[in-house]
Amino acid sequence: MKEYLKASSLDEALNLLSKDSQLKVLAGGTDLMVQKHAGSLSDVRFLDINALPSLKNINEKDWGIAIGALTTYRQILNSDLVLAEFPLLAQAARETASVAIQNRGTLGGNIVNASPAGDSLPVLLVYNALLELQTQKEKRNIAYTDFHQGYKKMDLRSGELLTQILLPKGNTWDRSYFKKVGTRKAQSISKVVMAALLKMNGETIEDVRIALGSIAAFPLRCRFLEDFLKGQQLPLLKREELDRLIEQNICPMDDIRSTKEYRLQIVKNLVWDFLKA
Ligand SMILES: Cc1cc2nc3c(=O)[nH]c(=O)nc-3n(C[C@H](O)[C@H](O)[C@H](O)COP(=O)(O)OP(=O)(O)OC[C@H]3O[C@@H](n4cnc5c(N)ncnc54)[C@H](O)[C@@H]3O)c2cc1C
Numbered sequence: 001m002k003e004y005l006k007a008s009s010l011d012e013a014l015n016l017l018s019k020d021s022q023l024k025v026l027a028g029g030t031d032l033m034v035q036k037h038a039g040s041l042s043d044v045r046f047l048d049i050n051a052l053p054s055l056k057n058i059n060e061k062d063w064g065i066a067i068g069a070l071t072t073y074r075q076i077l078n079s080d081l082v083l084a085e086f087p088l089l090a091q092a093a094r095e096t097a098s099v100a101i102q103n104r105g106t107l108g109g110n111i112v113n114a115s116p117a118g119d120s121l122p123v124l125l126v127y128n129a130l131l132e133l134q135t136q137k138e139k140r141n142i143a144y145t146d147f148h149q150g151y152k153k154m155d156l157r158s159g160e161l162l163t164q165i166l167l168p169k170g171n172t173w174d175r176s177y178f179k180k181v182g183t184r185k186a187q188s189i190s191k192v193v194m195a196a197l198l199k200m201n202g203e204t205i206e207d208v209r210i211a212l213g214s215i216a217a218f219p220l221r222c223r224f225l226e227d228f229l230k231g232q233q234l235p236l237l238k239r240e241e242l243d244r245l246i247e248q249n250i251c252p253m254d255d256i257r258s259t260k261e262y263r264l265q266i267v268k269n270l271v272w273d274f275l276k277a
Contacts, residue, residue: 012251237276
């Protein structure tokens with residue numbers, strides 16, 4: 001049996017996956033090749049989908065934009081469409097890894113790799129992204145918020161490919177915020193990553209979305225904070241009150257990259273920085 005197969009069309013890829021659901025989809029390979037080198041994928045057979053042009057485009061629709069799952073970070077950060085409508089995604093792509101990885105790594109790979117520290121993931125949460133998933137027999141769309149369900153656990157069915165990431169437009173925001181905190185500026189895995197959007201009506205917070213990565217088993221929207229902030233007068237916010245709320249609702253993970261105490265302090269600093277910047 002061949003260890004490596006390469007699909008030349010979406011139909012062929014879906015057909016091969018329908019016959020052998022054990023095949024491991026290979027996109028840019030920037031996560032998979034690290035895992036293979038570490039020996040954790042020794043018996044795995046790969047299905048390379050990199051040659052599927054239909055999954056490599058960013059297309060404007062009347063409702064928003066559709067990003068093919070194989071779109072690379074480089075394409076994203078060079079896209080006028082993304083820059084104009086979803087600037088946080090371009091910023092996350094710019095701050096991901098190095099130029100070499102940006103040329104190869106894909107948005108779809110970042111999502112399905114499901115690292116709690118995936119930098120694009122909090123951005124997809126605040127933009128209310130949808131995912132298009134496809135098998136040979138059916139196509140379905142789900143809200144990205146429902147996709148990750150636990151550590152590396154996700155709503156991806158047997159024989160299914162992630163084909164597109166859909167970003168609905170229609171909201172205008174007064175402030176867009178993305179911050180990644182790591183050991184150093186370049187090439188570091190986030191200890192905390194935050195994406196947030198703010199819409200004001202005079203001095204009142206009309207709408208706000210905040211998402212955090214590298215805090216729990218998968219990136220999460222901070223609904224408790226959003227609910228608290230909506231309707232508040234921005235100039236009257238008190239840092240002590242916000243800090244207390246964050247302490248009561250967030251218990252970050254402790255791992256080799258950082259401690260829960262440090263992560264909690266960073267979250268408090270970032271939330272305040274976002275609101276008061
Ligand atoms: C040096 C280095 C630095 C890095 N820095 C960062 C960083 O700063 N921030 C960050 O978030 N990540 C970083 N990464 C991780 C990685 O580059 C990203 O997660 C990247 O987006 C993975 O995309 P890929 O196409 O290479 O995925 P692959 O390695 O090809 O695949 C990853 C996983 O997704 C699955 N998969 C891929 N595409 C699909 C699809 N369309 N449908 C179904 N399953 C699919 C694969 O089966 C596999 O399980 C770094 C990696 C390296 C090696």
